Structures are given as structure tokens and as C-alpha cells.
Amino acid sequence: PLPSPDTDVPHKTILLGDSGVGKTSLLVQFDTGKFQTGTFSATVGIGFTNKVVCVDDSKVKLQIWDTAGQERFRSVTHAYYRDAHALLLLYDVTNKTSFDNIRAWLVEIREYAQDDVVIMLLGNKADCQSSERMVRREDGERLAREHSVAFMETSAKTGQNVELAFMAIARELKARK
Ligand code: GDP
Ligand code: MG
Numbered sequence: 001p002l003p004s005p006d007t008d009v010p011h012k013t014i015l016l017g018d019s020g021v022g023k024t025s026l027l028v029q030f031d032t033g034k035f036q037t038g039t040f041s042a043t044v045g046i047g048f049t050n051k052v053v054c055v056d057d058s059k060v061k062l063q064i065w066d067t068a069g070q071e072r073f074r075s076v077t078h079a080y081y082r083d084a085h086a087l088l089l090l091y092d093v094t095n096k097t098s099f100d101n102i103r104a105w106l107v108e109i110r111e112y113a114q115d116d117v118v119i120m121l122l123g124n125k126a127d128c129q130s131s132e133r134m135v136r137r138e139d140g141e142r143l144a145r146e147h148s149v150a151f152m153e154t155s156a157k158t159g160q161n162v163e164l165a166f167m168a169i170a171r172e173l174k175a176r177k
Contacts, residue, residue: 009061010050010061010062010063011060011061011062011063011085011086011170011173012063012065012083012084012085012086013062013063013064013065013084013085013086013087013088013166013169014064014065014067014080014081014084014086014087014088015027015064015065015066015067015088015090016067016081016087016088016089016090016105016109017089017090017091017098017101017102017105018091018092018095018097018098018101020092020095020098021090021091021092021095021098021124021125022090022092022124022125022156023066023067023088023090024066025124025156025157026088026090026122026124026154026156026162027049027064027066028156029156029157029159029162030051030064030162030163030166031049031051033159035156035157035158035159047065047066048063048064048065048066049063049064049066050062050063050064051064051166053166053167053170055167055170055171055174058174060170060171060173060174062086062166062169062170062173064166065080065084067080078108078111078112081109081112081113081117082112082113082114083114084113084114084117085114085117085118085173086117086118086119086120086169086172086173087109087113087117087118087119087120088120088122088165088169089102089105089106089109089119089120089121089122089149090121090122090123090124091121091122091123091124091135091140092123092124092125093123093124093125093126093128093133093134093135093140093153094125094128094132094133094134094135095134095135096134096135099123099134099135099139099140099143102121102143103143106119106147106149116176118169118172118173118176119147119149119150120149120150120151120152120165120168120169121140121143121144121147121149121150121151121152122151122152122153122154122165123135123137123140123151123152123153123154124153124154124155124156125155125156125157126153126154126155126160126161127155127157127158127160137153140153150168150172152164152165152168
């Protein structure tokens with residue numbers, strides 16, 4: 001049979017956020033259902049992963065890009081996300097600085113990404129002990145509301161909300177088509 005038209009167009013989806021927030025881990029969890037302890041080589045990114053997500057009766061193809069450590073030097077090139085259809089912007093709930101930097105990420109995104117880009121803010125490492133938590137869920141929710149973006153807390157370790165986050169992105173992309 002001919003491929004259905006809606007599976008043909010891959011939607012470029014990019015993981016953004018400070019180094020160490022769990023971008024690579026989140027993508028590995030979504031792709032393989034596994035969590036690997038220890039930091040992934042920061043400079044060797046895994047490039048992109050193609051995933052097909054089912055939304056109702058149709059399939060949405062996501063081409064998910066992981067930054068290869070450029071985020072450490074705040075030099076993720078703008079050209080890299082100029083043609084992105086969706087952005088997953090992560091912070092780490094145990095790292096206040098990564099949360100504070102979200103505003104700066106959003107300024108750049110608003111300047112260089114497409115106006116209709118789908119953005120989802122994710123507070124990752126939600127599995128942490130309450131003593132380790134530095135950013136409350138309400139703070140994430142408020143920031144997301146202020147910037148009119150969707151929000152979820154995730155854990156690349158336990159898998160909490162990981163699939164749900166990508167499903168929500170796929171659903172939104174399909175709705176905007
Ligand atoms: P990246 O630099 O944003 O790609 O972050 P990595 O995926 O390399 O993760 C940085 C560190 O945080 C690694 O030690 C991971 O094992 C850890 N990590 C990532 N996600 C989670 C999570 O959801 N929970 C916990 N507890 N640790 C995580
Ligand atoms: Mg990484």
C-alpha cells in the first residue's frame with residue numbers, strides 16, 4: 001500500500017535546555033524505554049531519532065534532534081532551530097539555575113524560531129527526593145502560563161510522562177496542520 005500522506009512529513013522536533021538537564025536521557029527513554037546512569041558524552045550527541053507517534057487514527061512522524069553539547073557554550077546555532085516545528089525546552093527541577101535560564105532560552109526561541117513553533121516546557125528529574133527539589137511544580141506551571149506554552153514534569157529515569165510529552169507535541173502538530 002502507498003504510505004499514508006501524514007506519515008511522510010517528519011516534524012523536526014528539537015530538545016533544548018542547559019547541559020545536564022536530561023535531554024539525551026529523555027530521548028533515550030522515549031526511544032528505547034531505558035535509562036542509563038552517568039552522563040552521556042556531552043560533545044557527541046546522538047543526532048536525531050525518527051519516531052512515529054499515533055494520534056487518534058493517524059500517524060505523526062517526529063524527527064527528534066538532540067543537541068550535541070553546544071548548549072554548554074550557549075552556542076546552539078539559531079539556524080538549527082529556525083526550521084523546527086516543535087521544541088521541547090527542559091530544565092532540571094533539582095537545578096534552580098537551569099530553571100532561571102529558561103527565560104533566556106525563550107527569548108532566543110521567540111527571536112529565531114518560527115512563529116507557530118509548538119513549544120513544551122518540561123521540568124525533568126521529577127523522580128528526585130523532595131529534599132533535592134529546588135523548583136516547585138507551581139513555579140514551572142506559572143512560567144509556562146506566562147509564556148503561553150504547555151508544561152509537564154517528567155522523569156527520564158522512571159519514564160514518568162515521557163511518552164505523554166511527545167504524544168502531546170504530536171497531537172498539537174497534527175492539530176496545526
Ligand atoms: P543533557 O546534557 O541535557 O543531555 O543531560 P543527560 O541526559 O546527559 O543527563 C545528565 C545527568 O542527569 C545524567 O547523569 C543522567 O543520568 C541524569 N538524569 C537525566 N534525566 C534524569 C531524570 O529524569 N532523573 C534523574 N534522577 N537523573 C536524570
Ligand atoms: Mg546530552
